[in-house]
Amino acid sequence: MPAPLTLETIRTAPKVLLHDHLDGGLRPATLVELAAANGYDGLPSSDPAELGRWFATAAYSGSLERYLETFTHTVGVMQDRESLIRVASECAQDLAADGVVYAEVRFAPELHVIAGLDLGEVVQAVLDGFAAGTRAAAAAGHRIRVRALVTAMRQAARSREIAELAVRFRDDGVAGFDIAGAEAGFPPTRHLDAFEYLRRENAHFTIHAGEGFGLPSIWEALQWCGADRLGHGVRIVDDISLAFDGSAHLGRLAEYVRDKRIPLEMAPTSNVQTGVAESIAKHPIGILKDLRFRVTVNTDNRLMSGCSMSSEMSGLVEAFDYGWADLQWFTVNAMKSAFLPFFDRLKLIEDVIKPGYAELMQ
Ligand SMILES: [Zn+2]
Numbered sequence: 001m002p003a004p005l006t007l008e009t010i011r012t013a014p015k016v017l018l019h020d021h022l023d024g025g026l027r028p029a030t031l032v033e034l035a036a037a038n039g040y041d042g043l044p045s046s047d048p049a050e051l052g053r054w055f056a057t058a059a060y061s062g063s064l065e066r067y068l069e070t071f072t073h074t075v076g077v078m079q080d081r082e083s084l085i086r087v088a089s090e091c092a093q094d095l096a097a098d099g100v101v102y103a104e105v106r107f108a109p110e111l112h113v114i115a116g117l118d119l120g121e122v123v124q125a126v127l128d129g130f131a132a133g134t135r136a137a138a139a140a141g142h143r144i145r146v147r148a149l150v151t152a153m154r155q156a157a158r159s160r161e162i163a164e165l166a167v168r169f170r171d172d173g174v175a176g177f178d179i180a181g182a183e184a185g186f187p188p189t190r191h192l193d194a195f196e197y198l199r200r201e202n203a204h205f206t207i208h209a210g211e212g213f214g215l216p217s218i219w220e221a222l223q224w225c226g227a228d229r230l231g232h233g234v235r236i237v238d239d240i241s242l243a244f245d246g247s248a249h250l251g252r253l254a255e256y257v258r259d260k261r262i263p264l265e266m267a268p269t270s271n272v273q274t275g276v277a278e279s280i281a282k283h284p285i286g287i288l289k290d291l292r293f294r295v296t297v298n299t300d301n302r303l304m305s306g307c308s309m310s311s312e313m314s315g316l317v318e319a320f321d322y323g324w325a326d327l328q329w330f331t332v333n334a335m336k337s338a339f340l341p342f343f344d345r346l347k348l349i350e351d352v353i354k355p356g357y358a359e360l361m362q
Contacts, residue, residue: 002323002324002360002362005314005317005323007310010313010327011310012360013313013357014099014357015313016102016103016296016331016338017102017309018104018296018298019232019298021300022105022107023111024071024303025094027094031043032047034078034087035073042072052303055070056304079113079117085125086129088128092132093140094302095144097142098309101143101356102338102340103144104338107151108151108162109150109162110156110162120169123165143352147339147340148169148173150165150174150178151177154188154190154191160193162194163194166203176206182212187220188207188209188221195226204339205225205227206227210230210232210234210235211234211235211274215235215238218257222253228263229262229265232266232271233262233264234271236254236293239254242287248287257293263333264295266298267297267300267301268283268285269311269315279319280316280319285320286320289329296334296337297312299312324361332353
């Protein structure tokens with residue numbers, strides 16, 4: 001008998017997370033404590049429960065720009081080495097406790113230099129925090145591997161410097177590079193220099209594209225910049241038309257994305273909050289999965305969305321009636337798409353993911 005699909009059983013299944021923001025995943029209680037310790041007085045509440053609700057409400061505004069504003073507070077308390085270590089360590093522990101076995105967590109070093117840290121010190125603090133969190137998780141019986149993605153902000157002009165950081169720390173736990181921030185008006189081609197540098201260095205990168213903006217953003221990310229993966233990429237559905245008989249016609253860009261197995265880092269709850277999808281049930285992830293795109297499930301911002309990998313998967317099970325085999329498919333997709341050496345990916349799939357789901361499907 002297969003295990004019933006509940007939030008609790010899904011939590012025990014091995015999961016892989018490729019798109020999670022460090023500054024979007026703080027525990028509300030930690031935010032309150034760090035604000036007090038660091039003299040940050042801008043928090044809307046000093047009660048953790050109330051603060052958690054405030055974030056969720058602010059995040060449900062339906063606009064990506066408004067959504068991004070909530071990060072002022074989290075980034076505000078992450079300006080010194082100790083705070084960065086604590087947040088990164090708790091991140092690794094929280095993911096591990098939720099059954100995540102491999103994660104790439106991203107953060108923008110340039111947002112954490114206000115109190116005097118330099119970019120390299122920010123990266124080192126986060127990596128040290130992941131290492132500490134991984135050890136603590138192992139002591140609690142959860143095995144996880146956490147790697148970092150360094151993010152450059154689209155509206156800023158430091159992408160080349162951040163790309164160089166990704167390469168400098170590539171053997172110390174930085175898996176790759178990303179650009180994030182408001183899409184409209186800030187096309188990824190503004191950062192071509194950084195992407196060309198990364199390609200010359202044989203480095204990996206993903207680009208937030210096709211979230212707040214449509215097909216041109218996805219096209220630029222892939223065909224001008226050379227992204228390995230797409231952050232969200234939800235709007236690729238704009239290049240797909242469905243006939244009354246259920247058959248689908250793919251435009252050339254959608255065909256390309258599917259043919260090349262370009263991973264789509266989708267985060268259903270976050271996409272609903274930013275207005276990219278009307279509801280989980282109407283999220284394009286259902287169609288894209290049916291059409292066998294390389295779809296992955298992600299949290300994006302656990303604090304703002306009040307979610308976890310398990311709750312995202314549970315939401316999809318409810319909306320699309322998915323079974324364990326579907327959840328395994330998402331997980332294997334994500335593992336195949338990780339910025340991790342091939343044999344490491346294979347090992348996690350064969351030794352951890354498949355046996356984990358086999359046990360649940362028995
Ligand atoms: Zn994101």
